[in-house]
Amino acid sequence: MQDVSLTPYDALLLYSFGGPNKPEDVVPFLRNVTAGKGIPDSRLEEVGEHYYGFGGKSPINEQNLALKAALEAELARRGIELPVVWGNRNWEPYTKDAVAELESLGAERAVVLVTSAYSSYSGCRQYREDLAVTLDGLGKLGPEGSTTVEFDKVRSYFNHPGFARANVDAVVEGFEALAAKGGDPRAARVVFVTHSIPTTMEAASRISHATYSEQHLDLAGVVAAEASQRLGFDVPWDLAYCSRSGPPSQPWLEPDVNDHLEKLAAEGLRDVVLSPIGFVSDHMEVAYDLDTEAMETAGRLGMTAVRAGTVGTRAPFVQGLVDLLLERAAIARGEDVDEATVGTLPAFRSVCAPGCCLRRDGEPSGVPALCSVDLHS
Numbered sequence: 348m349q350d351v352s353l354t355p356y357d358a359l360l361l362y363s364f365g366g367p368n369k370p371e372d373v374v375p376f377l378r379n380v381t382a383g384k385g386i387p388d389s390r391l392e393e394v395g396e397h398y399y400g401f402g403g404k405s406p407i408n409e410q411n412l413a414l415k416a417a418l419e420a421e422l423a424r425r426g427i428e429l430p431v432v433w434g435n436r437n438w439e440p441y442t443k444d445a446v447a448e449l450e451s452l453g454a455e456r457a458v459v460l461v462t463s464a465y466s467s468y469s470g471c472r473q474y475r476e477d478l479a480v481t482l483d484g485l486g487k488l489g490p491e492g493s494t495t496v497e498f499d500k501v502r503s504y505f506n507h508p509g510f511a512r513a514n515v516d517a518v519v520e521g522f523e524a525l526a527a528k529g530g531d532p533r534a535a536r537v538v539f540v541t542h543s544i545p546t547t548m549e550a551a552s553r554i555s556h557a558t559y560s561e562q563h564l565d566l567a568g569v570v571a572a573e574a575s576q577r578l579g580f581d582v583p584w585d586l587a588y589c590s591r592s593g594p595p596s597q598p599w600l601e602p603d604v605n606d607h608l609e610k611l612a613a614e615g616l617r618d619v620v621l622s623p624i625g626f627v628s629d630h631m632e633v634a635y636d637l638d639t640e641a642m643e644t645a646g647r648l649g650m651t652a653v654r655a656g657t658v659g660t661r662a663p664f665v666q667g668l669v670d671l672l673l674e675r676a677a678i679a680r681g682e683d684v685d686e687a688t689v690g691t692l693p694a695f696r697s698v699c700a701p702g703c704c705l706r707r708d709g710e711p712s713g714v715p716a717l718c719s720v721d722l723h724s
């Protein structure tokens with residue numbers, strides 16, 4: 348049998364965003380997400396309605412449980428024994444619950460997999476801060492960042508072949524679905540979609556190897572090229588954004604997907620495949636912002652539109668995640684590893700650089716963050 352050791356790790360923390368399970372959860376969940384973020388009340392009421400429209404329940408928790416089960420199955424298939432613990436930044440089971448579970452398992456060093464593929468404050472540093480702040484609150488964070496349970500993070504995986512391959516499969520299936528709906532695949536355009544972020548957060552994400560939007564553009568190019576090859580014709584594409592929040596005075600990344608569909612329709616485009624490459628599962632931002640709102644926009648514009656799947660629990664994605672765990676373990680053991688990537692960008696750091704992914708350039712967060720060269724930057 349080949350070496351499939353995950354030494355030095357004795358547990359995996361699957362670390363996600365969290366979401367409400369019932370109507371009573373919605374307001375406290377939104378308070379958790381937006382504490383100190385300056386999001387206007389009107390936006391919170393609007394987003395609350397999205398959740399109430401789905402019975403007060405986000406699909407995200409079940410999707411994370413499905414991903415956890417898929418990871419456990421893939422680990423077992425490879426003969427790797429590693430307990431998987433699930434925790435969230437914004438809802439139960441919270442980070443502190445996950446830490447308690449890790450301790451009850453006797454874990455000393457956990458490898459962390461976050462459910463965000465791209466590097467930015469929201470997708471990377473905020474998780475690392477939440478871990479440090481939670482441990483600090485429990486009196487378990489030493490001055491140099493030493494902790495009772497140690498945590499190492501898997502690199503941002505947007506440019507890992509498994510994530511790319513699962514997205515290519517989803518886009519190709521999207522074209523098949525478009526044809527089945529009476530659309531014309533050869534006249535269609537792919538609109539890749541991701542979560543918008545404030546332009547200040549985009550600028551601060553530059554300290555990794557490329558900004559948040561550049562990471563998406565690089566992967567989108569790869570996915571479109573591979574999908575073109577599989578389909579046998581050239582697939583034109585763009586990148587658009589959804590789920591803008593914050594006050595109107597604050598600039599966020601654009602174009603918004605709805606505005607972009609308007610523009611494409613005005614140019615005569617009739618067929619579109621929406622591919623949410625910014626998200627790993629069909630959670631609320633996909634279910635509402637794309638499946639409800641953007642699909643309504645496309646319908647009003649007379650377009651034939653389909654929404655391609657997210658990577659979810661697709662085999663290439665889940666297998667890729669386990670490959671990434673093996674890679675991270677080899678790095679922790681000090682071995683030379685071949686960090687697989689697609690596109691033009693390098694493998695991102697698994698130990699973040701000082702100042703990596705702050706909310707704003709030149710504005711130290713004042714909050715400690717784990718999984719980086721230094722605790723404070």
Ligand SMILES: CC1=C(CCC(=O)O)c2cc3nc(cc4[nH]c(cc5[nH]c(cc1n2)c(C)c5CCC(=O)O)c(CCC(=O)O)c4C)C(CCC(=O)O)=C3C
Pocket residue numbers: 364365366367377380381384386390391394405406407462463464467469470542543544545590591592593625626627630631632
């Ligand atoms: C980059 C990014 C991702 C993608 C990467 C990833 O997937 O992690 C993501 C994912 C998600 N965002 C989610 C939900 C929300 N995000 C909000 C607010 C914000 N998101 C931001 C960024 C991101 N968010 C930012 C910069 C804000 C402004 C506040 C701040 O500076 O932090 C708000 C507040 C209300 C509002 O929408 O304004 C909510 C409710 C859910 C859960 C969905 C569910 O329940 O199924 C998920 C997976």
Ligand SMILES: [Fe+2]
Pocket residue numbers: 542590
């Ligand atoms: Fe968000």
